[in-house]
Amino acid sequence: MESYEKxxxxxxxxxxxxxxxxxxxxxxxxxxxxxxxxxxxxxxxxWALRILSLEPxxxxxxxxxxxxxxxxxxxxxxxxxxxRRYRVEYGLLGQDYxxxxxxxxxxxSLPRKKSLLPGSPxxxxxxxxxxxxxxxxTNKKPPWAFYTYLRDQEFAITTSWDxxxxxxxxxxYVKG
Amino acid sequence: xxxxxxxxxLHAHLPFVVHPELEVSIExxxxxxxxxxxxxxxxxxxxxxxxxxxxxxxxxxISPTLMAMLKMPIVVxxxxxxxxxxxxxxxxxxxxxxDNPELxxxxxxxxxxxxxxxxxxxxxxxxxxxxVFKSYQDKGSLELLACPATHGYLPLLELHPEAIYAQxxxxxxxxxxxxxxxxxGMWLPECGFTPSLSPQLKDLGIEYIILESHxxxxxxxxxxxxxxxxVLLHEGIAAFARDTESGRQVWSAGEGYPGxxxxxxxxxxxxxxxxxxxxxxxIFEDGLRVPTGFKYxxxxxxxxxxxxxxxxxxxxxxxxxxxDFIYQREQQIKYLSCKMDVPxxxxxxxDAELFGHWWYEGPIWLEAVLRGSHLRASVYQLxxxxxxxxxxxxxQGAVPSASSWGKGGYNGVWLNESNDWIYxxxxxxxxxxxxxxxxxxxxxxxxxxxxxxxxxxxLLSQSSDWPFIMKNGAMKEYATMRFxxxxxxxxxxxxxxxxxxxxxxxxEKIEALSPxxxxxxxxxxxxxxxxxxSN
Numbered sequence: 001m002e003s004y005e006k007x008x009x010x011x012x013x014x015x016x017x018x019x020x021x022x023x024x025x026x027x028x029x030x031x032x033x034x035x036x037x038x039x040x041x042x043x044x045x046x047w048a049l050r051i052l053s054l055e056p057x058x059x060x061x062x063x064x065x066x067x068x069x070x071x072x073x074x075x076x077x078x079x080x081x082x083x084r085r086y087r088v089e090y091g092l093l094g095q096d097y098x099x100x101x102x103x104x105x106x107x108x109s110l111p112r113k114k115s116l117l118p119g120s121p122x123x124x125x126x127x128x129x130x131x132x133x134x135x136x137x138t139n140k141k142p143p144w145a146f147y148t149y150l151r152d153q154e155f156a157i158t159t160s161w162d163x164x165x166x167x168x169x170x171x172x173y174v175k176g
Numbered sequence: 177x178x179x180x181x182x183x184x185x186l187h188a189h190l191p192f193v194v195h196p197e198l199e200v201s202i203e204x205x206x207x208x209x210x211x212x213x214x215x216x217x218x219x220x221x222x223x224x225x226x227x228x229x230x231x232x233x234x235x236x237x238i239s240p241t242l243m244a245m246l247k248m249p250i251v252v253x254x255x256x257x258x259x260x261x262x263x264x265x266x267x268x269x270x271x272x273x274x275d276n277p278e279l280x281x282x283x284x285x286x287x288x289x290x291x292x293x294x295x296x297x298x299x300x301x302x303x304x305x306x307x308v309f310k311s312y313q314d315k316g317s318l319e320l321l322a323c324p325a326t327h328g329y330l331p332l333l334e335l336h337p338e339a340i341y342a343q344x345x346x347x348x349x350x351x352x353x354x355x356x357x358x359x360x361g362m363w364l365p366e367c368g369f370t371p372s373l374s375p376q377l378k379d380l381g382i383e384y385i386i387l388e389s390h391x392x393x394x395x396x397x398x399x400x401x402x403x404x405x406x407v408l409l410h411e412g413i414a415a416f417a418r419d420t421e422s423g424r425q426v427w428s429a430g431e432g433y434p435g436x437x438x439x440x441x442x443x444x445x446x447x448x449x450x451x452x453x454x455x456x457x458x459i460f461e462d463g464l465r466v467p468t469g470f471k472y473x474x475x476x477x478x479x480x481x482x483x484x485x486x487x488x489x490x491x492x493x494x495x496x497x498x499x500d501f502i503y504q505r506e507q508q509i510k511y512l513s514c515k516m517d518v519p520x521x522x523x524x525x526x527d528a529e530l531f532g533h534w535w536y537e538g539p540i541w542l543e544a545v546l547r548g549s550h551l552r553a554s555v556y557q558l559x560x561x562x563x564x565x566x567x568x569x570x571x572q573g574a575v576p577s578a579s580s581w582g583k584g585g586y587n588g589v590w591l592n593e594s595n596d597w598i599y600x601x602x603x604x605x606x607x608x609x610x611x612x613x614x615x616x617x618x619x620x621x622x623x624x625x626x627x628x629x630x631x632x633x634x635l636l637s638q639s640s641d642w643p644f645i646m647k648n649g650a651m652k653e654y655a656t657m658r659f660x661x662x663x664x665x666x667x668x669x670x671x672x673x674x675x676x677x678x679x680x681x682x683x684e685k686i687e688a689l690s691p692x693x694x695x696x697x698x699x700x701x702x703x704x705x706x707x708x709x710s711n
Contacts, residue, residue: 010335010603013578015586022600074596106335111370111578111586112394 180509237363322359391579498544
């Protein structure tokens with residue numbers, strides 16, 4: 001199918017460890033950039049994606065580059081860290097590591113790949129009816145025995161349960 | 177008093193595969209196979225339980241594309257023709273197997289099921305199944321969930337909230353038209369969830385959703401009752417999660433009930449052992465073979481020769497497996513209820529087509545589970561999600577994690593090297609339709625009609641089935657053709673609208689190809705902030 005001849009860079013989540021980015025650069029822009037490249041304006045620059053992991057306030061904290069071939073129009077990107085929010089830039093990376101971004105992606109949030117530690121024994125119980133919620137929205141001690149049951153694995157607990165519980169069970173024992 | 181709750185939930189879905197323009201379409205047979213093997217037996221089961229005054233409780237989602245196909249007048253004669261051709265084939269097979277009584281028994285059984293399906297469809301239900309499902313919902317035995325318009329995989333449409341809104345809104349409108357009320361639950365295709373869906377679900381009046389287990393396990397706060405109680409999202413929507421233990425017993429290819437050696441082998445349709453003289457009506461000139469539904473072998477083993485199917489042994493095994501399922505749930509609920517300070521609820525969602533189509537003996541199992549659960553109600557009670565929520569249970573507040581029930585648990589089935597090329601087209605289509613739907617535009621009637629058809633084409637192109645089939649190989653060409661065709665129609669129509677030169681002949685032609693969502697309104701693609709959505 002034909003390209004749409006417009007400019008855009010889109011970032012998508014495949015799973016907690018992999019991003020997918022695709023980009024569309026118009027023919028006009030490609031020619032313009034190629035000419036700039038030929039004239040040596042950017043020296044021996046190479047096309048690259050810059051992957052930015054973001055803090056909650058959307059400020060860039062860390063980034064790394066993924067070099068691209070000229071014709072590439074999409075890329076799967078493996079994430080070395082466990083940040084949750086990312087955005088990507090598409091541009092030219094010079095030999096002096098100067099970066100000239102041309103396209104900017106949307107920002108995406110990644111899912112967790114494992115469960116959170118309970119952290120605090122307090123949790124909030126709610127009801128769908130806010131009127132009832134107001135009277136019962138109290139912190140309540142979790143039923144620790146329940147976790148012990150899970151730890152015992154008296155049932156054939158499936159892999160996902162095992163995975164979810166492995167990192168948390170010791171904490172429960174300490175607290176329980 | 178019972179100690180816990182069990183919710184069986186079936187999800188019935190097929191992509192829109194009726195081709196009015198073709199005399200014969202193999203993909204259209206997916207509908208007829210599912211009618212014969214799953215949907216009609218399911219209603220027949222409800223009728224039997226109802227006649228015997230055995231109370232049952234079941235949740236069921238029917239996708240809008242399936243609903244649309246079940247309503248199409250053209251489907252009635254075509255389905256009857258489908259059945260008749262197979263009944264004729266049964267006569268030929270009987271002659272061929274006259275010296276083999278065991279084989280003859282299998283043929284007779286298959287033919288009997290075809291005749292029962294014909295009688296149910298034509299004489300009992302008069303070609304209209306949706307009113308029957310509605311009647312069971314009205315009686316309180318069945319709870320019907322809504323489903324997005326074309327089974328779009330919503331987490332990957334996130335770039336344009338309008339596209340998600342259109343999927344949800346059109347799905348809810350289809351539900352209201354068919355069932356005369358608003359849905360309480362929304363089945364998220366492939367259990368695909370991402371937190372950004374919640375405000376839209378809330379604004380459209382949805383009260384609960386079903387997630388894959390790790391969607392809850394990996395939530396923003398650890399769910400203290402695991403998957404055995406729903407959590408409450410900030411928006412006030414309850415999120416239930418699939419119980420992995422009961423899921424594995426039915427779903428697992430290796431350990432699950434459907435893989436038992438005595439059950440009928442799905443992949444050995446007899447058409448692949450017949451020549452042109454024996455089955456000319458099922459073999460095209462180019463060699464393409466159309467499944468007949470006649471399957472004579474048992475699963476037996478993964479490799480090696482297959483035993484002849486033994487219907488009595490398979491029936492007995494299905495009843496035994498139903499008893500085992502009930503026993504396992506009883507044990508699970510007894511234990512959980514000792515350890516939890518609130519009654520557990522086990523959510524057991526399955527594809528409806530598993531029962532009968534993929535797992536031939538599945539309807540026997542399902543009916544036995546419904547009957548047995550009634551008799552053993554002292555340990556658990558069959559329930560539905562909204563019946564459970566009607567008791568106003570306390571729920572932990574949490575934001576579930578993005579998740580799906582596809583392989584890997586996230587978006588990888590619908591976004592990988594085999595199908596990622598579709599997303600630029602889907603995103604561009606949504607963006608263009610949103611732009612043209614802006615309320616500052618004034619259109620002539622022809623342009624409005626074209627925009628409405630463009631909305632249908634975009635919805636149809638978003639079906640999760642196309643990238644799924646592209647990844648899994650079989651029928652890949654069909655999925656690719658369908659996707660390209662919808663995108664091509666969409667782009668052509670949008671171009672015609674922009675240039676105000678709508679080709680009525682072209683429009684009529686493609687409207688006839690997809691007679692779905694008759695009341696669609698392209699203005700649902702108008703840009704909005706979540707807070708401005710009105711129901």
